[in-house]
Amino acid sequence: MNRRRNALLSVTAALLSGMLVYGVYVLQLRQVKFQETVEVVVPVRFVAAGERLTPDLLGLKQIAKASYSDDMxxxxxxxxxxxxxxxxxxxEPLLRWKVDKFRLLPNKSQSTFGIPRDYVLSVSNGIRAGDKVIVYASGDTTVSERLFAEAVTVASVKTAGNMEIDDADNSSLMSMASGDKEAMYASRRDAIGMIDYINLNLTEAQWLQLDSLCRNGKSKIVIAYSAESLDVGEPAEGEAP
Structure with a gap:
């Protein structure tokens, strides 16, 4: 009887010892994995929105591989x-969506289209270059509806004299980049000039849809300012989040 008990205790002790060794092994593997590092790009000082990067502003930093993401x-x-x-x-690890070379240019799937004046029923007069806008279709023979599911980017807005509309002393675009909503609002209030021409960054499919709707003159578009323009922390259109 004692032999059986001793044998059972020995087997139990061996199993517990094995489980303990395996647990320690798993913890060590996790620790080693966490301690593996990767070198990422970081700014060496605070960089304000709208500032252009130069080589002296950038450095490299080792971070735990477990903290690395594909956007870095x-x-x-x-x-x-x-x-x-x-x-x-x-x-701060530099993420892809936080920098852009030409924010007002179309992405790889887009082109910049000048919207013919006779295609436009109305356009919000507070729209500026870099804004996100929503395009609606309107007409006597069609049901008024949103034309594109997503907001599109304004490449430029100009007066009849081919002058870009903005406040020369307080650029709306720079205020937008800096996340200063008060200055952005003030620049729109102070800017003068009626919008006569507007350029939008559209995909080919979007332009063909808009053109086929408006070219017979029975339907026009309404271009409305979108609150998405204030979401300066979001990825730029066409970039990975």
Whole structure:
């Protein structure tokens, strides 16, 4: 009887010992994995929104591989001249969507289209370059509806004299980049000039849809300012989130 008990105790002790060893092994593996590092690009100081990056503003920092994400940049090549979309803190891993070279240019799937004046029923007079707008269809023979599911980017807005509309002393675009909503609002109030021409960044499919709707003159579009323009922390259109 005692032999059986001793044997059972020995087997139990062996199992518990094995489980303990395996647990320690798993914890060590996790610790080793966490301690593995990767080198990412970081600003060496605070960088304000709208500022352009130069090589002296960028450095490299080791972070735990477990903290790495695909949006983080690993090399400084190609970052010179990039514009900062949102403010960056010192030693903050630089994410792809936080920098852009040409924010007002179309992405790879888009082109910039000048919208013919006779296609437009109305356009919000507070719209400026860089804004997001929503396009609606309107006409006597069609049901009024939103034309595109997503908001589109305004490339430029000009007066009849081909002058860009903005406040020369307080650029709405720079206020937008800095996240200063008060200054952005003030610049729109102070800017003068009626919008006569507007350019939108559209995909080919979007332009063909708009053109086929308006070219017979029976339908027109309404271009409305979108609150998405204030979401300066969001990825730019066409970029990965």
């Amino acid at each position: 940049l690993l090399g400084k090549d190609g970052l010179g001249g990039m514009e900062v979309v949102v403010p960056l803190g010192a030693d």
